[in-house]
Amino acid sequence: MGNRKYTDEQERIARFAKAMGHPARMAILEFLARQDCCFFGDIHDELPIAKATVSQHLKELKDAGLIQGEIEAPKVKYCINRENWQLASAIFAKFFGQCVCKKESCCK
Amino acid sequence: MGNRKYTDEQERIARFAKAMGHPARMAILEFLARQDCCFFGDIHDELPIAKATVSQHLKELKDAGLIQGEIEAPKVKYCINRENWQLASAIFAKFFGQCVCKKESCCK
DNA sequence: TTTCTTGTTCGCAAAATTACGAATAGATTG
DNA sequence: CAATCTATTCGTAATTTTGCGAACAAGAAA
Numbered sequence: 001m002g003n004r005k006y007t008d009e010q011e012r013i014a015r016f017a018k019a020m021g022h023p024a025r026m027a028i029l030e031f032l033a034r035q036d037c038c039f040f041g042d043i044h045d046e047l048p049i050a051k052a053t054v055s056q057h058l059k060e061l062k063d064a065g066l067i068q069g070e071i072e073a074p075k076v077k078y079c080i081n082r083e084n085w086q087l088a089s090a091i092f093a094k095f096f097g098q099c100v101c102k103k104e105s106c107c108k
Numbered sequence: 109m110g111n112r113k114y115t116d117e118q119e120r121i122a123r124f125a126k127a128m129g130h131p132a133r134m135a136i137l138e139f140l141a142r143q144d145c146c147f148f149g150d151i152h153d154e155l156p157i158a159k160a161t162v163s164q165h166l167k168e169l170k171d172a173g174l175i176q177g178e179i180e181a182p183k184v185k186y187c188i189n190r191e192n193w194q195l196a197s198a199i200f201a202k203f204f205g206q207c208v209c210k211k212e213s214c215c216k
Numbered sequence: 217t218t219t220c221t222t223g224t225t226c227g228c229a230a231a232a233t234t235a236c237g238a239a240t241a242g243a244t245t246g
Numbered sequence: 247c248a249a250t251c252t253a254t255t256c257g258t259a260a261t262t263t264t265g266c267g268a269a270c271a272a273g274a275a276a
Contacts (some may be wrong), residue, residue: 005131021122022233026118033206033207036210060233106144107177152223163223181222181273181274182220183222
């Protein structure tokens, strides 16, 4: 584990950020955050992209840990992964809180 | 303006998130956040990548608005863009705060 | 002016991302 | 069993990202 280029913390926040780095995925997260959960079809209806693409974005959000899914045949139910959502929330808050910059930026 | 696929808010946070979506860029941001400002060389020394690549990452962070640079010949001084940093901080906090999920996630 | 220092830009290659339609899988319904 | 509904996976194409060395630009120093 000593051959890493960056710290675990940097890798971790970058992972969350990367998952959030596409407007379609932000739209999915916002849609899910506003309700307890919903089905794939509901998410697809909300977005202007093909279902294969929606599925792909959902997989990325799931891999990043921000959401989770469950089969409820013949549908698939998705929801926010609450634990990681709070973790991400805390990590981002800490990250943004660490800036020591003054009222005036030193560069123009 | 009616032909947009996603809301301005979604585009905006995705833009910030995308810029933060690489560990090298997170390392740069953390390094800059811990001090008032520093030179390109200092940042390069901190990272395990070629200077051309560092320059490229800096450009992306600058385009996203998270940092700013200034020529101080023959060096280039970089620092956090405080205004946008606080904007991003607020946007992320609001985003994570909007989740209505309960203590128990509805999906496994 | 010539040389040196500092960073950016260029050109390129490899890898990853984004997007879609078609094919597929799994379960339910007729 | 056949047909249907739901969503994922496959195959593919276009684009973007990442990374590097070499070339370049702009000042500073000799």
